[in-house]
Amino acid sequence: MQVFAGRYQLVDVLGRGGMGDVWRVWDLRDGVYRAAKLQRQADSASLLRFVRESATRIDHPHVVAPTGWSAEDDTVLFAMPVVDGGSVAVLLADHGALPDTWVAVLGGQLLDALQAVHAAGLVHRDVKPANLLLEATGTGSPVLRLSDFGIAASPDEPRLTRVTEVLHTPGYSAPEARAGADPDPRQDLYSVGAVLTELLTGERPPATGSVSPPAGPFAPVLERLLAPHPDDRFPDAATAAVALSAVPVSEHGGEPVEVFSHLPDWPPGWGPSGPVPLAPPAPEAAKRAGPPRTTWAAAGLAVVGAILLAAAVVTGLR
Amino acid sequence: MADVDANRAAQREIYGEPLGDVVDRCKAVLGLTQGRVAGLLGISAPMLSQVMSAQRIKIGNPAAVQRLQVLVETTAEVATGDLGVEAAIARVEAAGHAGEALTGTARRSTARETAAAVQAVFRSVASATDHLAAADLVGERHPEIAELLRTYGAGRLDEAVEHVTRSGG
Numbered sequence: 001m002q003v004f005a006g007r008y009q010l011v012d013v014l015g016r017g018g019m020g021d022v023w024r025v026w027d028l029r030d031g032v033y034r035a036a037k038l039q040r041q042a043d044s045a046s047l048l049r050f051v052r053e054s055a056t057r058i059d060h061p062h063v064v065a066p067t068g069w070s071a072e073d074d075t076v077l078f079a080m081p082v083v084d085g086g087s088v089a090v091l092l093a094d095h096g097a098l099p100d101t102w103v104a105v106l107g108g109q110l111l112d113a114l115q116a117v118h119a120a121g122l123v124h125r126d127v128k129p130a131n132l133l134l135e136a137t138g139t140g141s142p143v144l145r146l147s148d149f150g151i152a153a154s155p156d157e158p159r160l161t162r163v164t165e166v167l168h169t170p171g172y173s174a175p176e177a178r179a180g181a182d183p184d185p186r187q188d189l190y191s192v193g194a195v196l197t198e199l200l201t202g203e204r205p206p207a208t209g210s211v212s213p214p215a216g217p218f219a220p221v222l223e224r225l226l227a228p229h230p231d232d233r234f235p236d237a238a239t240a241a242v243a244l245s246a247v248p249v250s251e252h253g254g255e256p257v258e259v260f261s262h263l264p265d266w267p268p269g270w271g272p273s274g275p276v277p278l279a280p281p282a283p284e285a286a287k288r289a290g291p292p293r294t295t296w297a298a299a300g301l302a303v304v305g306a307i308l309l310a311a312a313v314v315t316g317l318r
Numbered sequence: 319m320a321d322v323d324a325n326r327a328a329q330r331e332i333y334g335e336p337l338g339d340v341v342d343r344c345k346a347v348l349g350l351t352q353g354r355v356a357g358l359l360g361i362s363a364p365m366l367s368q369v370m371s372a373q374r375i376k377i378g379n380p381a382a383v384q385r386l387q388v389l390v391e392t393t394a395e396v397a398t399g400d401l402g403v404e405a406a407i408a409r410v411e412a413a414g415h416a417g418e419a420l421t422g423t424a425r426r427s428t429a430r431e432t433a434a435a436v437q438a439v440f441r442s443v444a445s446a447t448d449h450l451a452a453a454d455l456v457g458e459r460h461p462e463i464a465e466l467l468r469t470y471g472a473g474r475l476d477e478a479v480e481h482v483t484r485s486g487g
């Protein structure tokens with residue numbers, strides 16, 4: 001069984017992406033499972049993003065904070081909590097447009113998270129469904145966790161590389177960000193408007209041009225979030241959250257929205273509370289214990305690996 | 319606990335027959351795993367499992383329902399021998415796009431799709447031999463540009479994928 005940097009025992013692959021794989025690991029020191037992003041030190045720009053992300057620690061119930069990082073040979077690993085319910089992108093794929101009540105709750109949690117991010121002096125810059133992870137709460141009330149601070153930036157810091165400046169996801173990024181403006185928290189508010197519109201319509205925002213919010217109770221809030229000029233948006237996430245919470249929403253009928261667990265089954269030798277002793281290997285068991293990578297990867301779905309989708313999409317842009 | 323019998327009846331109303339039966343038939347005829355069917359429809363494996371076992375009645379995403387319709391149609395054509403399996407799958411994949419998806423399958427293929435799209439652009443303007451000739455012309459002074467021309471204009475898809483992954487870091 002492979003142990004990384006003497007601390008993280010690799011269990012199975014949760015997802016694969018352009019920048020590296022996300023593994024479920026067993027943290028030998030703390031005795032818990034974590035999700036770990038592994039990356040070979042490919043080039044300075046991607047390493048910079050990686051280190052930046054691992055240094056971003058915002059302690060908030062709706063933010064996924066890295067728990068630590070390690071390096072071994074030419075590979076770096078950074079660990080974070082396992083978030084088991086996939087991403088909002090998966091939720092949209094499964095359910096299409098979401099009921100108003102879900103839009104209000106998810107939007108409120110996202111704005112709370114951004115308030116903490118902005119208070120820490122950062123702009124996330126890549127707010128989109130694939131970066132909004134969910135706890136597997138079933139048909140209960142959702143719990144959103146904002147992730148992937150790979151291209152987060154501070155409005156004050158000097159620009160480190162041009163590379164980080166062009167990384168945006170079309171459709172979700174504010175017009176001024178696309179035009180190369182310096183990071184500004186209100187760019188994240190625009191992205192919130194694009195995401196909430198997608199939650200309401202089930203349609204991805206167009207890669208070019210502007211997002212037009214659907215008519216309905218959310219329209220006034222969405223129009224302000226999506227204002228082309230940052231001065232016309234809400235001044236900050238807190239103000240936007242107050243406005244969103246004042247939108248009257250009605251319950252919907254029909255089947256409940258459900259956030260499934262997207263974690264793969266436990267591989268042999270592992271269980272909910274850590275390593276489990278294997279029975280003396282019968283020939284049958286030995287056969288089944290073959291390389292599990294492909295199977296787990298296929299079952300891995302978005303899970304925490306959704307983080308890496310950002311990297312893949314970004315890869316596609318460059 | 320969901321009322322599975324009532325849900326199956328509801329599925330028969332909406333989709334013509336219970337979704338478990340529909341999907342099992344498609345899997346058998348096309349030789350697909352359930353995970354692959356979920357990927358083709360653009361929904362998660364747990365969601366497909368829920369509707370197949372009638373724990374849930376409906377697939378909420380209308381685009382996935384469209385793809386399921388195409389899957390059912392093409393399966394029928396494969397069963398009668400009018401269509402090959404590969405062609406059937408290609409038709410499902412072409413039916414409505416899966417959005418910024420979702421499944422491991424879609425995520426893993428992103429670099430590949432990008433590479434294929436870029437190659438298509440290069441090849442739509444000139445032949446592979448022209449791209450190679452152009453690469454030779456600029457190679458001396460601009461080796462990186464020459465590499466672009468060779469990789470996307472004349473290279474194999476795998477080389478392009480490798481290039482996309484490498485440039486994306």
